[in-house]
Amino acid sequence: MAKQNDLHFKTNVQLKSIIGKDLINDDNIAILELVKNSFDADAKQVKIKYFNLKQNDDKKVETFSDFTSRLIIQDDGIGMDITDIRDKWLNIAYSEKKSNKTQHKRRMAGAKGVGRFSCDRLGEYLNLYSKTANDDKYFKLSIDWKKFEIEDENKEIQSIPLKYETLTPKEFQDLGFIRFEHGVLLEIIKLRSTWAYSILDKNGNITNWDANKFVDLKKYLEKLINPNQAFESNDFGVFIDSPEFINENNSLNDNSKFIGKVENRIFEHLDFKTTSIETKITNNGNELYTELKDKGETIFWIREKNPFYPSITNSKATIYYLSPYAKSFFTKQTGIRSVDYGSIFLFINGFRVPPYGEFGNDWLGIDQRKAQGHSRYIGLRELVGQIEILDEENDFQIVSSREGIVKNDSFKTLTQSDNNNSFFYKAFRRLERYVVEGLNWDRAHEDEDLLKIHKKIVSGETKEEDLEYYEDTITKQKRVYSTIHNIISAKASEVIELYINENLITQKIDEEREVTEREFNQLIEDFSNKKIDSNTLNKILQKKALENADLEKQLKEFSKYTTNEATSKAILELQNYKETIEKQTKLIQELQNQLEELKRQKDSAEKSAITYKEKASKVEEDLTTEKEKNLYLLATRRTLSPDADGLIHTIKINNIEVRDGIENIIDDLTEDDYNVQDLIKKLGFLKICAERSLKMAEFATRADLKEDIEKREIDIVTYIEEYVTLYGETFSEKLKFTFSRNNSRLTKSLSVLNMSIILDNLISNAVKWGADKIHFEFEQNSDKKLSVFISDNGNGLSQRYLDNSDKIFELSVRDTPPTGLSGSGIGLYYTKNLLNEMNCDIEFVGNGTKLSGATFEIKFNTI
Amino acid sequence: MSVKKLLYIDDNKIDSQIENLRTKLKRQGYDLNETFIHLNDAFMMKNPENGKTILDKAKIQSFITDNYLNQNFDIVASDYDFKDENLDGFELLKWIKNESVSKKHxxxxxxxxxxxxxxxxxxxxxxxPEQVKKLIKLKIDDFIDRARIPDEISQILIAPQKSYYFKEHIINYLEKFGDKTFKSTYPKFKGMTLSEIAHEIDKDLPNGIEFQNSLVELTVAHLIELNNLSEE
Incomplete structure (x- = not known):
């Protein structure tokens, strides 16, 4: 096995320059880094003080003297003892933030542990003075950065010795400093940059000093300081001092004065001039609270579930839309044009992340999105604001001092514009919709000369209340109201509570109510003056219906969400208003009905006058037409009496059978395909049909035909008695009928037509056999059975059939009566047939059993 | 000879007309198989308290359900006026139609x-409007003059088919050989009679629907196959 050897990194001295003056290439950033260190050390104040800028010996002395240029950055933080200096300050890349995110109740700002090398960027020499509250001495560490600037590949950074000493308060004071209890004082000597330029006249004499770099520094620091102070206690102050430049400072306008406390006042008063949206995550990261304000008034706020949990848990965004007027007010307040100030800044743990939001930086892709061709998008120039994040988990890592943060998933959830599915865009889109769809850009009046107005606003001549907009407030409010749900665009299931400015709702109602009332009163007046017609009322009703439908829709939209109390009250008013509209509609409808009734009466009076006239002239004509018509058939079915109607039905059915029966016989005969027996049967059937027709003709004159004659509920006993009495005479005048009812009674549903034919057959048979007396005897066998014995005094059945009397009911069997009046022989066959169809039967009882002649028994059954 | 099935409902006999219809159909090569529901039979009546005999709707319905709903008919015709305050032909047809559609009879x-x-x-x-709505909903096929029953009904019966109903055809065809048993090629129906398969199709049961699908696919595949053969 090969021998294993150890290798390790070496740190060359030149590392100092790489992470020092070469890395931090901007003076302002360098100062900021040092300020951050102070902040992390729980300082309440950081003082930045310049000396010896106008006159110094920088170029005259090798090292430095009391007259060399100096920058002192002093804080009142907890300070460092010797251990801290040795183990932390001198420990490159060590950052307490990495192990300790919150210190002294602050979220730490510095992160990479290289901020201290900013001193190298700023000056050639550094004296660090530090004292903690526990020490009674000051530690002094002196660094000459030049000592690290040697090209020697073997020289390691830790091989350069750094001098340190301890000072008593007295000794410290003797150096010209004021004593402090705790904190750090950085004395940066022989400044590398020129902070102020002398302006010379043609004789080479200094006439003036250009102190713009201080103004820049101040403005830079200003923006770095979160205007809303993300930290919990607003107790951190940065002060710039430069005693040599008091005069220069005083000659500047208020916005540019650099001596004094650095403060970010930009957003302090913007609320009153702008439209803004604020969105923040509350309730331990679970809820998203968004509030939209317009010119100081809350339009809506909404509490909904945080859709970005857990990526974004402790954040807040404030976005201002600057209308043309608002831009002018911005300039008046800040001294710079909003576009120069920047757009949306990002603050992480209280400090800005450059270059986000600076002029020309479109880190959120807002202009890029607008350029992709949507005129209804807000551009970067119309926005200012910031996103603040308190990042304890280090989800948002700063790449370097000028490159923003790492584009990880958290960054995406914060900023992506796809589907507006990010913390920023969700709020921004609501603001945008409000501005574009609601306010229609809140445009200035067309006639206004914007440049002139701008000047007047900046000079203070024009006040907010003097402004003229393209549209009045009411118009804008109406549009906002009508699109409010679209603006909010929230999923009902996500919403915890919603507030919509109650005035927005009620104002609309109030205005509409007024108009409606007026219209309604006018309507009533017009109605009583008869100045209104049905058409107008109809139109009004239609309008009301639309209005009602619209209100219905609004209420439905509102009902989706849980709303705040004030909003709920306003919605209730909306509901009440809807009821008013409904009541009015009802009243108008009544008026309409009255009007129509009147119109109808009038019309009908007029009409009847005309009708009478027409009638008179038409009578003659009709008479002729009627005469003609009666000659022909009616096109439509005539309404017959129920009698005739029932009869016709039976006739039809009967005759269809006759017709087809005859057709069948003709067919059979034509085809020569028949046997006599079959033919007789068919003809017998036709005979019955013919008899039925005859019977119907009789019935037509005498019977009650309202009920069906083919199916009638009758008492058989009564029916037979009645029928025989009435019709019996038609056979022979001499014929006598007698009846023995024996208290019998049987109700049955049957065809009275067929029943009649059966009786006819039996009577005519008796007559043929010489009878002049027929006796009907009824015998009740049970409540469902009845026997009728029909007995005559004729010759009786011939001897040859007495033993097999059943045969007489067969087809073409006939017994020739002595009278010679022969029947066709089909009578009894069909009598039995018809009875069988009624579920009844007939049989021959015998000769001389009742009267002297034959006796038949008909057995009736009912169910 | 092909048979046309008619079910007609009336409170009167219309034998002659039916006879006439039969003749007309015969000339066109069809046999008439008619069924008559005569609303005059005692069992279809009831006699409520007020003493008047009326048609008993429930009994008629159950009679029709038991005997006819699950039969194939070409035409169901009914008289409108039964001379009864309780029931008319429209109500009765409406009931038959709704009942059979909902229960797939x-x-x-x-x-x-x-x-x-x-x-x-x-x-x-x-x-x-209410009545017209009822009428339209029922989707009745024709409203016929009683005097022209033989003409009109025969025309309906022999009118050429305007559209082809695959399902109906297949059911009728299967019913023709209803007793035959299905052996294989479609495993789900193995051992079922063709009549039982027709039932599956008729009731829109899942297997019935699936079977029709595969039948079409098989047939088309077979046709393509035949195509290829003829090309060779």
């Missing part, structure tokens, strides 16, 4: 006709 494949001696009177009954 064989009778469902018949054509359903209503006839009446007074069509114009019946037409007036279907004068409300």
């Amino acid at each position: 064989k009778i469902r494949r018949a054509k359903f006709c209503l006839y009446s001696a007074e069509q114009d009177k019946v037409a007036k009954i279907f004068s409300t």
Whole structure:
């Protein structure tokens, strides 16, 4: 096995320059880094003080003297003892933030542990003075950065010795400093940059000093300081001092004065001039609270579930839309044009992340999105604001001092514009919709000369209340109201509570109510003056219906969400208003009905006058037409009496059978395909049909035909008695009928037509056999059975059939009566047939059993 | 001779007309096999408290169910007016049709006709949207003038088939040889009679459907095979 050897990194001295003056290439950033260190050390104040800028010996002395240029950055933080200096300050890349995110109740700002090398960027020499509250001495560490600037590949950074000493308060004071209890004082000597330029006249004499770099520094620091102070206690102050430049400072306008406390006042008063949206995550990261304000008034706020949990848990965004007027007010307040100030800044743990939001930086892709061709998008120039994040988990890592943060998933959830599915865009889109769809850009009046107005606003001549907009407030409010749900665009299931400015709702109602009332009163007046017609009322009703439908829709939209109390009250008013509209509609409808009734009466009076006239002239004509018509058939079915109607039905059915029966016989005969027996049967059937027709003709004159004659509920006993009495005479005048009812009674549903034919057959048979007396005897066998014995005094059945009397009911069997009046022989066959169809039967009882002649028994059954 | 099966329902006998129909069919080469449900038989009646004898719908239904629903008919025809307040031909046909469709009885494949001696009177009954809706839903095949029963019904029976119903054909064909037993080639049906297989198809049972699928596939495969042979 090969021998294993150890290798390790070496740190060359030149590392100092790489992470020092070469890395931090901007003076302002360098100062900021040092300020951050102070902040992390729980300082309440950081003082930045310049000396010896106008006159110094920088170029005259090798090292430095009391007259060399100096920058002192002093804080009142907890300070460092010797251990801290040795183990932390001198420990490159060590950052307490990495192990300790919150210190002294602050979220730490510095992160990479290289901020201290900013001193190298700023000056050639550094004296660090530090004292903690526990020490009674000051530690002094002196660094000459030049000592690290040697090209020697073997020289390691830790091989350069750094001098340190301890000072008593007295000794410290003797150096010209004021004593402090705790904190750090950085004395940066022989400044590398020129902070102020002398302006010379043609004789080479200094006439003036250009102190713009201080103004820049101040403005830079200003923006770095979160205007809303993300930290919990607003107790951190940065002060710039430069005693040599008091005069220069005083000659500047208020916005540019650099001596004094650095403060970010930009957003302090913007609320009153702008439209803004604020969105923040509350309730331990679970809820998203968004509030939209317009010119100081809350339009809506909404509490909904945080859709970005857990990526974004402790954040807040404030976005201002600057209308043309608002831009002018911005300039008046800040001294710079909003576009120069920047757009949306990002603050992480209280400090800005450059270059986000600076002029020309479109880190959120807002202009890029607008350029992709949507005129209804807000551009970067119309926005200012910031996103603040308190990042304890280090989800948002700063790449370097000028490159923003790492584009990880958290960054995406914060900023992506796809589907507006990010913390920023969700709020921004609501603001945008409000501005574009609601306010229609809140445009200035067309006639206004914007440049002139701008000047007047900046000079203070024009006040907010003097402004003229393209549209009045009411118009804008109406549009906002009508699109409010679209603006909010929230999923009902996500919403915890919603507030919509109650005035927005009620104002609309109030205005509409007024108009409606007026219209309604006018309507009533017009109605009583008869100045209104049905058409107008109809139109009004239609309008009301639309209005009602619209209100219905609004209420439905509102009902989706849980709303705040004030909003709920306003919605209730909306509901009440809807009821008013409904009541009015009802009243108008009544008026309409009255009007129509009147119109109808009038019309009908007029009409009847005309009708009478027409009638008179038409009578003659009709008479002729009627005469003609009666000659022909009616096109439509005539309404017959129920009698005739029932009869016709039976006739039809009967005759269809006759017709087809005859057709069948003709067919059979034509085809020569028949046997006599079959033919007789068919003809017998036709005979019955013919008899039925005859019977119907009789019935037509005498019977009650309202009920069906083919199916009638009758008492058989009564029916037979009645029928025989009435019709019996038609056979022979001499014929006598007698009846023995024996208290019998049987109700049955049957065809009275067929029943009649059966009786006819039996009577005519008796007559043929010489009878002049027929006796009907009824015998009740049970409540469902009845026997009728029909007995005559004729010759009786011939001897040859007495033993097999059943045969007489067969087809073409006939017994020739002595009278010679022969029947066709089909009578009894069909009598039995018809009875069988009624579920009844007939049989021959015998000769001389009742009267002297034959006796038949008909057995009736009912169910 | 091919047989046409008719089921007709009436409260009157229409023997002559049926005879006439038979003759007409005979000339076209068909035998008529008719079944008559005569709504005059006592067992189809009931006599409720009010004393009037009326048709007993339940009894009629169970009679039809027991005897006819699972038979094949070409036509089921019914008179409209039974002279009964309790039941008419429309109601009865509706019941037969719904019952047989929902329970997949064989009778469902018949054509359903209503006839009446007074069509114009019946037409007036279907004068409300509700009634028309009922009528349309029933999808009756014809409404015939009673006086023209032989003509109309024979026309329906001998009318050329406008569409081909594979399933019906296959069922009828299998029924023709219903007693024969199926041996193999389709293992699931092994040992079943053709009539039993027809039943599987008729009831849309899974095996029945599958069998029809493979039958078609087999046939087509066979045709292709024959094709190849003739090319060789």
